[in-house]
Amino acid sequence: MSKKLAIAAFSGLGAFLVAASSFAHPSGANQLRSRAQYLVATSEDWLFWDWHPTIVFGILAMTALYTLTITRWRNALAGTEALSKYRVQAFYLSMVIEWLLLDGPMHHLSDELLFSAHMFQHLGLQLAWAPLFLWSWHPWQLRPLVRNKWVRKVAYRLTRPVTAFFVYNGMTVFWHIPPMYNLALEVHGYHIAEHLLFMSTACIFWWPLIGCLKEVPRPGYGQQIFYVFANMFAMKILGIGISLQDDVIYTYYLTVPRVWGLTAIADQQVGGLLMWLPGGLLLWGGLGYVFVQLAQRGTPKRGSSGIAEVDKILKERKSKAATVASVATSVTLVTLLVVTAGCGKKAETPPIAIAPASATAPESATAPATAAAPVRVAESSKPQLSGNGGGGKLHFDLRFSPPAPKVGELFQVVTIARQVTSSEPLLGAQLEVDATMPHHGHGMMTDPKHAEIGGGAYSSKGFKLHMHGSWTFVVKAKSGDVTDELRVKWEQPPESL
Amino acid sequence: MISPTPTHRPLQGAHARLIVVAIVTLTLLVGCTKAPDSGPISAAEARLIRSLCLNVTLPPSPGNRVADDANAAKLGRALFFDKRLSANGQVACSTCHDPAKYFTDGRATAKGIADTPRGAPSIVGSQWLPFVFWDGRKDSLWSQALGPIEADVEHGFSRVAVARHLATHHRAAYEALFEPLPTASDFADFTRFPRQARPVDDESRHAHNVEWNKMSTADQATVNTIFANFGKVLEAYERKLLPRKAPFDRFACDLQSGAAATGHKSLSDTAVAGLRAFVGGAGCVNCHNGPLLTDKGFHNLGLPKKPGQSGVDVGRTMGAGRVKIDPFRCGTAFSDSQDCEELKFLNPRFEDFVGAFKTPSLRNVAQTAPYMHAGHLKTLKDVVKHYKELPGKAEIGHRDLVLKQVDADVDTDALVAFLQTLTGPPPEEQWRKP
Numbered sequence: 068m069s070k071k072l073a074i075a076a077f078s079g080l081g082a083f084l085v086a087a088s089s090f091a092h093p094s095g096a097n098q099l100r101s102r103a104q105y106l107v108a109t110s111e112d113w114l115f116w117d118w119h120p121t122i123v124f125g126i127l128a129m130t131a132l133y134t135l136t137i138t139r140w141r142n143a144l145a146g147t148e149a150l151s152k153y154r155v156q157a158f159y160l161s162m163v164i165e166w167l168l169l170d171g172p173m174h175h176l177s178d179e180l181l182f183s184a185h186m187f188q189h190l191g192l193q194l195a196w197a198p199l200f201l202w203s204w205h206p207w208q209l210r211p212l213v214r215n216k217w218v219r220k221v222a223y224r225l226t227r228p229v230t231a232f233f234v235y236n237g238m239t240v241f242w243h244i245p246p247m248y249n250l251a252l253e254v255h256g257y258h259i260a261e262h263l264l265f266m267s268t269a270c271i272f273w274w275p276l277i278g279c280l281k282e283v284p285r286p287g288y289g290q291q292i293f294y295v296f297a298n299m300f301a302m303k304i305l306g307i308g309i310s311l312q313d314d315v316i317y318t319y320y321l322t323v324p325r326v327w328g329l330t331a332i333a334d335q336q337v338g339g340l341l342m343w344l345p346g347g348l349l350l351w352g353g354l355g356y357v358f359v360q361l362a363q364r365g366t367p368k369r370g371s372s373g374i375a376e377v378d379k380i381l382k383e384r385k386s387k388a389a390t391v392a393s394v395a396t397s398v399t400l401v402t403l404l405v406v407t408a409g410c411g412k413k414a415e416t417p418p419i420a421i422a423p424a425s426a427t428a429p430e431s432a433t434a435p436a437t438a439a440a441p442v443r444v445a446e447s448s449k450p451q452l453s454g455n456g457g458g459g460k461l462h463f464d465l466r467f468s469p470p471a472p473k474v475g476e477l478f479q480v481v482t483i484a485r486q487v488t489s490s491e492p493l494l495g496a497q498l499e500v501d502a503t504m505p506h507h508g509h510g511m512m513t514d515p516k517h518a519e520i521g522g523g524a525y526s527s528k529g530f531k532l533h534m535h536g537s538w539t540f541v542v543k544a545k546s547g548d549v550t551d552e553l554r555v556k557w558e559q560p561p562e563s564l
Numbered sequence: 565m566i567s568p569t570p571t572h573r574p575l576q577g578a579h580a581r582l583i584v585v586a587i588v589t590l591t592l593l594v595g596c597t598k599a600p601d602s603g604p605i606s607a608a609e610a611r612l613i614r615s616l617c618l619n620v621t622l623p624p625s626p627g628n629r630v631a632d633d634a635n636a637a638k639l640g641r642a643l644f645f646d647k648r649l650s651a652n653g654q655v656a657c658s659t660c661h662d663p664a665k666y667f668t669d670g671r672a673t674a675k676g677i678a679d680t681p682r683g684a685p686s687i688v689g690s691q692w693l694p695f696v697f698w699d700g701r702k703d704s705l706w707s708q709a710l711g712p713i714e715a716d717v718e719h720g721f722s723r724v725a726v727a728r729h730l731a732t733h734h735r736a737a738y739e740a741l742f743e744p745l746p747t748a749s750d751f752a753d754f755t756r757f758p759r760q761a762r763p764v765d766d767e768s769r770h771a772h773n774v775e776w777n778k779m780s781t782a783d784q785a786t787v788n789t790i791f792a793n794f795g796k797v798l799e800a801y802e803r804k805l806l807p808r809k810a811p812f813d814r815f816a817c818d819l820q821s822g823a824a825a826t827g828h829k830s831l832s833d834t835a836v837a838g839l840r841a842f843v844g845g846a847g848c849v850n851c852h853n854g855p856l857l858t859d860k861g862f863h864n865l866g867l868p869k870k871p872g873q874s875g876v877d878v879g880r881t882m883g884a885g886r887v888k889i890d891p892f893r894c895g896t897a898f899s900d901s902q903d904c905e906e907l908k909f910l911n912p913r914f915e916d917f918v919g920a921f922k923t924p925s926l927r928n929v930a931q932t933a934p935y936m937h938a939g940h941l942k943t944l945k946d947v948v949k950h951y952k953e954l955p956g957k958a959e960i961g962h963r964d965l966v967l968k969q970v971d972a973d974v975d976t977d978a979l980v981a982f983l984q985t986l987t988g989p990p991p992e993e994q995w996r997k998p
Contacts (some may be wrong), residue, residue, distance in 0.1 A: 474853060475860055477905050507850075508965030512861055514911030529909025533861040534850050534966075535612075561615040563854030 072152075076159045080130060121259065122169045126162050133158050136208045145207040158203035164196050169262070178252065181329065182320050186338035189265060190345065193239075197269035198277060198353075206279045213282045222283045226274040228294040235272035236301040238264055243305060245316045252319040253506065272298065276353060288361040295357065299350040303343050310339025315457055331457050452540055455487055456551030462487050463542045463553045465500070467530075474535055474563035477513070480527040481520070484544050492523020496546030500527040502538050502557070535561035605840070607821035612843045617817035618809050618927070618988075620855045622691055626901035627894050628706045628796045630741050631803060637995075639737045640801025643794070645998035649713065649729060651720030651760075652677055657712070657798070660684035663996035666931045667805060672939025676718035681877065683939045686932050688991060689807045689856050689925040694906040698921045698937040699883025700862060703907055704899070705802050706795035707892035714762050714772075722762035722772045723791035724779075727751070730790060742793045746786065756783055788891075792898035804995040807856065807927040810988035812839070831985055837975060838982030846951070846970045846979065857926035857986065864919040866963030867940050868956045876960045877937070880920040884912035918961030930984040944980045952976070 136144055137155060167173060168191045177185035213219040224230060241247060242261050251257040275294055278285050285291065309316075315331045329337070450464035464483045472478035480500050484493035499517050503510040515529040532538055542553040605613070630636035643649065647656040660674040661667040667687040669675075674684035682698050690696055695703055702708040712718040713726060730738050731745045738745060751757050761775035776784065814830035816839075825840070826833040843849040851859050862880035869876070887893060887907065894904035921937040935941045941950055951970045954963065990996060 477909065504966075509916055510914070512911065512914050512917075513909035514914070515909060529905065531909070533859045534853060535615075536850070561612045561849070561853060563615060563859075 072155075076155075080159060080162060119170055119174070122166070126166055130159070130162050133203075133208075144211065145205070148205065148207045151205065154203045154205060157199050161196055161199040161203055164191070164199065168192055168196065178258070180320075181338075182317055182331075182334045183329075183337040183341060186341045190341060192262065192266055193269035193272070194350075197266065198273045201270050201273050202277050202279075204279070206281070209280055210282070213280060219282055225271050226278060226283055228275050228286055228290050231271050231275055232294065232297055232301070235268045236298065236305075238268040239302075240305060243309070245318070248317050249319045252317075276357065288357055291357045292354065292361075295350055295354045299347050299354075302350065303347050306339050306341070306343030306347075308339070310336045310343060312336075312339075330455070330459060332459070450483075452555045452557055454553050454555045456542075456544070456553045458551045460487055460549055461485065461493060461544055461551035461553075463544070465540065465542065465555075471560075472530070472532065474559060474561065475531065475533055476563075478530050480515075480530055480540075482525045482527065482542055483523050484525065484542075485523055486549070493544060493546050493549070494521075494523065495519070496525070496544045496549075498525040498542065498544040500525075500530075500543075501541050502530060502532060503541065504534075504536065505539055506537065532559045535559045535563075602825060604825060605819065605821065605823045609840060609843060610819045610821040610823065612849060613816045613819050613839065615853065616812075616843075616849075616855060616857060618807060618813045618855045619817060620692070622803060622806065625691075625704065625706075625799065625803070626903065627704050627899040628799050629900040630793075630796050630800050631706075633741065633800055635737065636741055636797045636800035637804055638801075639734060639741070640797040640799070641804075641995060642734065642737075642998060643798060644801055646729075649719060649721055649726065650677065655719050657709070660712075660718075661687050663990070666928045666990055668932045670933065672934050674718070676712065676715070677720045678717040680715075680717050681873075682937050683934070685922075685924060686928065687802050687805050689858075689927050691803055691806065692856055693858075693860050693922075695860075695883070695887060695910075695922070697883060699879050699886075700922055701883035701886040702890060703887050703893050703904075704799070706792070706799035707890065707899075709795040709798040709802075710791060710892060722760040722776075723787050723794075724757050724761040724776075725759060726794050727787050727790040728757060728759075730794060738793070738797075741797070743789075745790065756780070757787070761787075789898065792892055795892070801995070805991040807925070808988040808991070810927070810986050812982070812985040813988075815839075815985075832981060834975075834978045835981040835985050838978030838980065839985075841974045841979055842982055846974050847968060848951075848970075848979075850966055851923045852926050858923045860923065862917055862920040862922055863964040863966070864916065864921075864958050864961050865936070865950075865967065866954060866956065866958040867936055867950075869959045870938055870940060873938070876919075877921075878918065878960060879937075880917035880922075881912065881961075884910055884914070884917055888912060916961070916964060919958050920961070920964070926983065926986055928987050928990075930987050944983050945976060948976045948979050 137150060141150065168188050173184065173188055177188040213222060225234060242251065242265070247257075251261045274283070275285050276291055286294070312335065315335055317335060320331045320334060448466060448470070451467045451470065452465040453463065455462050462485045466481045466483075468479045468481065469476070482498060482500055484496060484498060485491060486493060496519070498519070500515065501510060511531055512533060513529045513531045515527045517525060517527045519525050536559060538557045538559055540553075540555050540557055542555075544551055625631035644657045644661075647654055647659070649656060655676045660669045660676060661684055662669050669684050671683065673682055674680045685696075685698065690705060695701075696705060696708040697711070702711060710723075713721050714723065727745070728751045731748065731751050735745060746757070756779070758775040758778070760772050761779060762772045763776050764770040764773035767773065779787075811830050812835075815828055815836070825836060828836060831839070841848075842852075851861070851863055853859055862883075864879070888910065892898050894907050895902050929935075930944065933943060935944070935947050941947045948970070951967070952972060952974070954967060954969050957963070
């Protein structure tokens with residue numbers, strides 16, 4: 068494997084990342100505000116390419132480390148042991164995959180908008196990135212790590228099939244408990260911790276199948292087969308459990324704009340299905356791989372590393388695969404460079420969402436009416452907020468009066484509620500509207516008063532948003548047995564009274 | 565590929581240097597993107613900064629029909645500086661609201677007749693606040709003025725004495741604005757109008773309360789009305805104590821998106837950096853927003869108990885409860901307004917009011933040390949340090965969740981430099997002396 072290829076790959080990766088960095092969103096916006104800019108999103112804003120210093124730095128550091136071990140330090144570490152072109156390419160590919168999964172549109176989609184995208188990201192990290200990454204390290208690169216007796220012992224213990232099973236699946240289940248899942252979305256520090264834990268436990272998970280150190284040996288093929296089956300079941304059970312829920316359990320996603328017309332419940336079901344099916348399929352692949360080895364070589368001697376067998380199987384198709392892999396990697400890098408060139412500018416546009424100047428129409432809605440005669444609420448003005456409740460039963464339109472309230476200004480909200488299926492206005496309901504800033508953990512300092520106006524219209528007086536930023540309006544309506552709730556974001560601009 | 569490679573030379577000079585340079589450069593670039601606020605000012609930042617510009621008109625005070633009357637203001641000015649409106653003849657409003665110090669007193673806690681538990685806020689800029697006092701227990705400036713007059717540790721005075729004072733020294737000016745006062749001989753009758761008398765709700769055996777209960781209902785009503793009017797002329801005066809444009813406003817009011825980070829005439833580079841941190845990474849603007857740099861709300865900063873402080877200061881929860889039953893609030897017979905939206909929708913049970921205190925305006929903040937409701941922090945540097953460390957726990961309730969620790973690498977000196985640019989000229993000279 069030539070030094071030149073290593074240098075070229077590393078420099079190419081670095082250059083690509085540097086180019087992408089020039090389109091980073093404005094530095095100096097604090098994390099909350101930059102998140103607030105995302106959360107303003109029309110659903111098209113997910114095309115924005117993120118660029119997180121921690122992620123890029125991590126990838127660059129890992130890349131630098133690996134490159135150093137195969138170039139400068141190779142002599143000291145490897146001695147006469149082989150350097151595999153495939154492993155090296157696998158490594159750089161894994162770094163690109165990691166970057167695509169963690170930064171880029173996937174970042175925004177999974178962090179902010181879609182549960183299913185978030186599932187896709189996690190599955191990508193655990194079932195695509197992790198095996199590639201793990202396999203890319205030669206035994207001689209890892210050997211320095213396990214020179215220490217205690218490290219070796221811990222590594223050995225952790226990677227025994229039963230332990231690895233519980234560590235990996237335990238970690239996954241833990242982070243899928245709704246309060247933990249929501250917490251990770253709300254507090255970014257937890258999210259970073261979650262990803263790091265997923266990535267490391269995924270490596271632990273894959274070790275019994277593709278680990279390469281004889282000091283930390285893989286179990287026999289029989290055990291490996293059982294191991295894969297068991298993990299498949301665990302993943303399927305979790306996926307089934309999520310996709311068959313009646314209600315949204317990851318309530319964070321109720322507060323975000325809808326993308327591609329997916330309701331929160333449908334999005335959750337897709338996410339669960341992703342875990343159930345493709346997750347299972349990938350593991351079937353792992354199973355197949357183990358079977359092939361078993362068929363080719365039989366049970367290896369206890370404690371052997373199995374590298375020779377693995378490489379021999381791949382060698383049969385190597386020349387074509389090698390070329391394809393190299394070309395694909397280079398093409399991907401160039402394409403991504405070109406694509407990201409156009410996508411960064413979104414960051415500069417300030418948050419949207421000032422109501423249209425069309426006006427005082429809601430004032431007319433406050434005229435009281437008898438239940439029989441519907442009030443002609445001026446619906447010609449565009450509502451400031453609107454959406455279907457999470458249960459899909461009711462549609463809500465909210466109009467503010469004044470239409471563009473300033474920070475610290477008292478204003479009224481007039482909500483019109485209709486049934487989704489029949490478009491009938493909702494009459495005689497108990498309807499309440501509230502506004503909070505979930506990221507700040509507070510609501511309003513006022514206590515609005517609600518009253519039915521008639522014709523499906525309800526007035527809520529006494530709203531006051533005491534700061535700019537991302538507020539979440541929550542509308543709850545109950546009429547007879549029809550109950551629904553809408554959570555929708557409102558970006559309050561900074562101008563105040 | 566797998567054939568054992570013979571020992572090869574380690575990376576030679578040029579290649580090694582290339583890799584090292586690449587790593588170092590990329591690391592530095594990563595570091596650069598973490599550096600706060602060094603590029604040109606973005607559209608969002610400019611918009612936020614412009615929203616802080618002092619381009620405001622005095623809001624109406626509908627509860628006070630003489631709020632904008634020039635003669636009422638002059639009468640109010642005379643009363644503001646009058647030390648005779650106190651039990652010991654030494655305390656005027658100006659004692660704790662000293663015009664030479666932007667209408668505060670430079671002390672950690674105010675001292676009238678005795679020490680009080682909280683500091684005296686500056687009056688400059690208070691005209692925009694829907695609730696006044698650190699705990700917001702009054703909903704107008706005129707009803708606020710009535711509080712310290714009757715507080716034992718402040719003026720130690722009472723409403724009957726105020727009425728007598730007005731009748732004795734300012735009869736003509738008062739009667740030009742309001743109904744006629746009781747006559748001199750009425751006030752000479754100390755059985756009808758005691759020397760000192762006022763209702764004291766939480767201490768029925770207080771001498772002033774005992775005297776008050778001896779008065780007839782009609783006389784009590786008369787005195788209450790006069791007392792309310794007294795507050796109203798004081799408010800008319802206080803409405804002249806307006807904030808004026810500071811060097812910050814010369815920078816901020818016309819700020820355009822894309823402006824450079826440095827080289828401005830009205831603000832030093834350090835102050836601009838501090839301003840950008842203020843509206844950006846440090847998050848100060850979350851509460852200190854708008855032209856007066858206050859959200860006019862109440863927050864619990866988790867300030868520790870002061871040494872020697874007895875009891876716990878519950879803050880806004882108490883204040884919100886009290887303002888809702890205040891005898892001089894909006895909507896009562898004494899107020900000239902029945903439209904009381906702020907009061908109507910105030911939620912005294914809002915959880916985060918516990919231990920919360922008013923967000924003060926930051927206009928002229930460099931001149932109004934020490935800081936916080938009981939002067940906990942002596943200098944602006946201490947304040948920034950507090951926000952960086954957020955030490956300890958709240959003495960009651962919990963620290964407001966909107967507060968995140970300000971990053972350690974935010975430049976304290978820059979923030980302080982910016983805060984100093986908020987000092988404008990004091991209110992007009994004619995209103996700064998009797």
